[in-house]
Amino acid sequence: MTNHGDAPLTFREIFDLPVSVDLRTAARAFGMCLGTAYRLIGQEAFPCHTVRVGRRHRVLTVDLLRALGIEERPVFADEVADGVALTLFD
Template sequence: MNERDETPLTFREVFDLPVSVDLRTAARAFGMCMGTAYRLVGLGDFPCRTVRVGHRHRVLTVNLMQALGIDERPVYADDLADGVALTLFD
């Protein structure tokens, strides 16, 4: 595991996640190590719903964001400058 995997995700990184993420990414969002994540999944106590796909666990980003208490995506000045946010309000 490299240093990047051990640091919690920033809000910006959370908002840029795809539709679903692996358990490692979800664990980083909560600031926990993989051992804790697997233990919580095994106990059925992971902070949000996980879906088993084969031998791996996936987490829907919408469920992850809800568990983190994030209801909507904020608009950043960079998004406005790039024209991305304008499509959100049309």
Template sequence: MTDHESTPLTFREIFNLPVSVDLGTAARAFGMCRATAYRHITLDTFPCPTLRVGRRHRVLTVDLLRALGIEERPVFADEIADGVALTLFD
């Protein structure tokens, strides 16, 4: 496992995720390694639903955020300064 895989996701990384993520990324969001995530899937105890795509597992970001207790995406101060957040409220 690399250092990148063993460090939990930051809030900024979580809020910049695509529509779905691989199991390794979802595991990092929960602060676990990929092996632990696969063990939870086998035991049907992974914190959110997963989708089986071929031999791989994917997690919808909306399900991941919900499992983390995040219902809305916050606006960061630098996004306001960059004008990005303004389009969110128009």
């Protein structure tokens, strides 16, 4: 049974990620389980570059976004309403 923590990341969650993420989070972004992520790393076939830190793997968010085909961060309507982003009409 899959728990909520393993559900794929939403579009909004992807843009709220820190500079680097753990392998579980990166795997969620691709909609795969952690076991598949480790298998792909072992085959040197994980969709983006990973950095080994001790016994763990980290993924730079910029590499993750690039592998997902995301080049620019979109502006969400609620960010404009909250004054976090400017509209074209400002």
